[in-house]
Structure formats: structure tokens, C-alpha cells
Amino acid sequence: MPDLGGKVAVVTGAARGTGRVHCERLADAGADVIxxxxxxxxxxxxxVEAVIGRGRRCHSGHSDVRDLDSLQSVVTAGATELGGVDIVVANAGIHIAGAPTWELSARAWADTLDVNLTGVWHxxxxxxxxxxRNGGSIVIIGSTNGVRGTANSAHYTASKHAVVGLARSLANELGPFNIRVNVVHPGAVGTAMVRNEATYRRLCPDIENPTEADAARVLTARNLLPVPWVDPVDVANAVCFLSSEEARYITGTQLVVDAGLTQKA
Incomplete structure (x- = not known):
């Protein structure tokens, strides 16, 4: 595991799912967490309990990434308490149910871009x-929808393509300050966002009451590797690598963690 001892990491969307696993894995590697x-x-x-249980410090704060003032307050308080910031994981995001592009509601479009793009900018x-002050690493959590187009998901796909452009601009702007900026693109991740009845019905429209096993067969068929989804820790491992000195000369790039989804012929 990369050594992040003495580092402080900010993680948004940290309360559950992959966000919590990012915090746990960063703490495993030695980082304190905001x-x-x-x-x-x-x-x-x-x-917080999970991070402290790993012997690291944790400052927590309640903030919506759409609210810049609130977010700045939480980060400043955490940086003051823990001694700065070295790593940023822009993880917070939403996935609102889709529709053909011309049928998407204005609210679904605006809310998705507000959280998934403006929230990263904030x-x-x-x-x-x-x-x-000391250089560091910014890792933006994208999606395989940021690598390719997906039907009935224009709002989400546009937001994830947009953060790639944002990351590329930031890498150019922040490189002289020794700040690296990269994007991690997960495929399907085995969290509640995927493992739920609504998703099972969407994936298996011809089955009256589809189960997780039914959905897993559909998802497995989409991947090169014989698994339906990656685990949250697989995404967090990529984040830890890009945040570490092992990736000290990697910036402006994208790392795809998708079991081969985007390469399947």
C-alpha cells in the first residue's frame, strides 16, 4: 500500500458507500481525513469512527458541495485542526434516473450538473x-460515462465528461505549484447505488421480479473480466495510488477501474 503518512486528505461525499471506503483506505495508508x-x-x-479506529485523526463537517461558503468553512476548520491539506478527493456526486435526452426534466439536468460539475469546481x-503551500494531489471521481456516451443518461454523461475537461485545465494551471490533478473512472461499483431493486428492474426489463443475481449476470456480460462490478476498495486503491509519491509524475490523466467495461467489443 502507498505510504501517505503525515498527509491530510479532504474527501467529499464521505458519509457512505465509496466515499467512506476512500476515507478508510486513506487512513489505512496513514493519512488524516477531513x-x-x-x-x-x-x-x-x-x-469518523472508522478513521479514528485506524489510528488516524478525522475532522468532519456537514456541507453540500453546491454551497461554496459552507464547504470553505468546513475545509478551513479541518485544515486548521489537522495542519493543512495534501490530498483532495472530489467524490460527491449524484445519479438521477435518466430518460431520452429530449425528455429529461430541467430539474434533473440542473441538479446533476450542479453537484457533479459545479460541486467539483467548488x-x-x-x-x-x-x-x-506544499503541493499535493487532486483526484476527481468520474465514471465510465465520462469515457463514452450512454443512452438515456445525457445529464450524468455530460457531467462526467465535463469534469475530465476541468481536470485537464487544472493540471495545466496547478502543475507549476507541484499539484497533480487526475480522474478515476469507476465502472459499476458494488454499492447501494447499483445493488437495489430499481437498478435490477432497469437492467432486466423482461423479468417480472429480477433479483441481484439476475442483474449480476447482465452486468458480468458487459465486462471483460468475469465479475459484475468492482468493489469500492478497488476504486479507493486507485485513489491512494494517485495521491501518493508513487504517482509523483502522473498528472492530467485518467485511470479507469471498470473490469474492462469500456474495452468490451
Whole structure:
């Protein structure tokens, strides 16, 4: 595992799912964590407990990434308590049910872009002044929808393509300050976002009451490797690598963690 001892990481969307696993894995590697989320206090407290249980410090704060002032307050308080910021994981995102592009509601479009794109921009604005003191790493969590187009998902696909462009611009702007910027693109991840009845029905429209096993067969057929989804820790491992000195000369690039989904002929 990469050595992140002495580092401080900001993670948005940290209360549950892959966001919590990012925090856990960063702590395993030695980093202290500033955990940010807009969800239930009890869920965020669970992340704090997980980080502290690994022998690391954790500052948590309730903030919606759409609210720049609130986000800046949480990050500044955490940086003051923990001694700065070295790593930023822009993980917070939403996936609203899709439709043909011309049938998407204005609200679905706006909410998706507000969180998935503007929220990442806000995350950078809230953290870059702390990062620029010593250099560091920004990792944006994209999606395989940021690599290819997907029907009935224009709002989500556009947001994930957009953060790639944002990352490329940031890599050019922040390189002289020794700040690296990269994107990790997960495929399907085995969290509640995928493992739920609504997703099973969408994946298996011809089955009356599809099960997880039914959905897993569909997803496995889409991948080169014989698995239906990657585990959250697989994404977190990529984040830890890109955040570490082992990736010290990697910037402006994209790392796809998708079991071969985007390469399947």
C-alpha cells in the first residue's frame, strides 16, 4: 500500500458507500481525513469512527458541495485542526434516473450538473489555497460515462465528461505549484447505488421480479473480466495510488477501474 503518512486528505461525499471506503483506505495508508458530506449526521459519524479506529485523526463537517461558503468553512476548520491539506478527493456526486435526452426534466439536468460539475469546481476552490503551500494531489471521481456516451443518461454523461475537461485545465494551471490533478473512472461499483431493486428492474426489463443475481449476470456480460462490478476498495486503491509519491509524475490523466467495461467489443 502507498505510504501517505503525515498527509491530510479532504474527501467529499464521505458519509457512505465509496466515499467512506476512500476515507478508510486513506487512513489505512496513514493519512488524516477531513470528511465532508451533506447526509445524515449518524452516517458521517460512522466514517469518523472508522478513521479514528485506524489510528488516524478525522475532522468532519456537514456541507453540500453546491454551497461554496459552507464547504470553505468546513475545509478551513479541518485544515486548521489537522495542519493543512495534501490530498483532495472530489467524490460527491449524484445519479438521477435518466430518460431520452429530449425528455429529461430541467430539474434533473440542473441538479446533476450542479453537484457533479459545479460541486467539483467548488471543492477545488475550497481546497487549492491550502494545497498550494506544499503541493499535493487532486483526484476527481468520474465514471465510465465520462469515457463514452450512454443512452438515456445525457445529464450524468455530460457531467462526467465535463469534469475530465476541468481536470485537464487544472493540471495545466496547478502543475507549476507541484499539484497533480487526475480522474478515476469507476465502472459499476458494488454499492447501494447499483445493488437495489430499481437498478435490477432497469437492467432486466423482461423479468417480472429480477433479483441481484439476475442483474449480476447482465452486468458480468458487459465486462471483460468475469465479475459484475468492482468493489469500492478497488476504486479507493486507485485513489491512494494517485495521491501518493508513487504517482509523483502522473498528472492530467485518467485511470479507469471498470473490469474492462469500456474495452468490451
Amino acid at each position: 470528511a465532508v458530506d451533506t447526509g445524515a449526521a449518524s452516517e458521517l459519524a460512522g466514517t 471543492t477545488v476552490k475550497a481546497t487549492v489555497a491550502h494545497l498550494s
